[in-house]
Each structure stands twice: as structure tokens, then as C-alpha cells.
Amino acid sequence: MKKQEWKPGNMLYPVPAVMVSCGREGEKPNMITVAWAGTICSDPVMVSISVRPERHSYGMIKETGEFVINLTTKELAKATDWCGVKSGRDVDKFKEMNLTAAKANHLEYAPIIAESPLNLECKVKEIKELGSHHMFIAEVVGVQVSERYMNETGKFELNSTDLVAYSHGEYFVLGEKLGKFGYSVKKS
Numbered sequence: 001m002k003k004q005e006w007k008p009g010n011m012l013y014p015v016p017a018v019m020v021s022c023g024r025e026g027e028k029p030n031m032i033t034v035a036w037a038g039t040i041c042s043d044p045v046m047v048s049i050s051v052r053p054e055r056h057s058y059g060m061i062k063e064t065g066e067f068v069i070n071l072t073t074k075e076l077a078k079a080t081d082w083c084g085v086k087s088g089r090d091v092d093k094f095k096e097m098n099l100t101a102a103k104a105n106h107l108e109y110a111p112i113i114a115e116s117p118l119n120l121e122c123k124v125k126e127i128k129e130l131g132s133h134h135m136f137i138a139e140v141v142g143v144q145v146s147e148r149y150m151n152e153t154g155k156f157e158l159n160s161t162d163l164v165a166y167s168h169g170e171y172f173v174l175g176e177k178l179g180k181f182g183y184s185v186k187k188s
Contacts, residue, residue, distance in 0.1 A: 018070060020070070077173075
């Protein structure tokens with residue numbers, strides 16, 4: 001197969017499209033759409049998000065040391081995109097998108113987005129200034145899950161929430177299940 005060589009770029013797709021909510025005393029809460037978010041450690045449970053310093057949410061997160069990663073769904077896709085192109089300096093994103101800023105259980109300033117099926121409450125441990133984006137490395141201090149997606153045995157059915165991924169400038173709903181962890185080595 002013939003290949004072309006391109007200049008270096010961020011082509012690691014797909015990635016989760018998440019809304020990161022934050023707040024600061026005396027200001028309305030805000031949210032920012034982030035596609036550069038990920039798991040970095042399981043013990044302690046840690047994640048990272050990368051944000052441009054000029055973004056309105058950046059100062060809130062840096063000052064308070066907290067944020068919430070809110071997973072997005074097909075239902076939230078329009079709000080996810082809208083919150084990525086509008087600035088909280090100019091508009092109240094919660095109000096404009098008819099979303100609910102609910103109290104986080106383990107954070108003082110950052111709210112959860114109540115309509116999200118899963119909220120990861122995070123406390124910043126370190127900020128790495130990497131260039132165009134700064135990476136917030138954070139510990140997950142609380143998780144809230146929507147009872148709407150709990151099955152009759154008490155299992156959280158995350159994969160039935162129509163999660164959204166971002167790939168090369170476009171949003172996609174996660175689809176067909178191909179297998180589960182370890183299926184490639186399971187004996188028939």
C-alpha cells in the first residue's frame with residue numbers, strides 16, 4: 001500500500017468528545033468542549049485534559065484546581081459542539097444550551113452537567129505547560145452515574161448511552177460491538 005508523508009500533526013483519532021465544567025467564586029459556571037482528554041493512571045485514578053491558556057475556562061481551572069469531565073451522548077452532541085465554539089466570556093453556556101449545573105459531591109466550585117450520563121469530579125495535581133496547550137493532570141475524586149442507565153441487576157450500562165467520539169473534525173456515535181476485553185485469546 002502506497003503512503004504519503006505529512007508534516008507532524010495530531011492524528012490520533014477517534015478521541016472522546018467531553019464537556020469539562022468548571023466554576024469560580026462570584027462567576028457563573030462554565031463548560032468547555034475538550035477532545036484531548038484521557039486516562040493516565042488507574043491507581044490512583046488519574047486523568048488529563050489539555051486546554052489552551054487563552055480559553056475562558058483555563059483560568060477557572062487553574063485558579064480553583066478543579067473540574068468535571070462530563071461524558072457526552074448523541075442527545076448532547078449539539079451542545080458539545082456549541083460549547084466548543086462559543087466562549088463563556090460572552091454567553092452563559094448552561095442557560096443557552098438548557099443544561100443543568102448541579103452540585104458536585106467532592107468539589108467546591110465546579111458543577112456537574114446533570115444531563116451527562118457520567119461525571120468525573122477531578123482535582124488538579126499538576127499543570128504541564130507544553131506549548132499551545134497546557135495539560136491538567138488530575139485525580140478523580142468522585143464519579144456520578146445516571147440511574148437512567150442502570151440495569152435491573154445494578155450494572156451501569158455505559159455503552160447504551162450513545163457516547164460521542166470526535167474524529168478528524170467530525171462527531172460520531174459509538175456503534176457496533178466487536179468483542180470484549182480478552183475475546184481474541186478466549187478459547188471457543
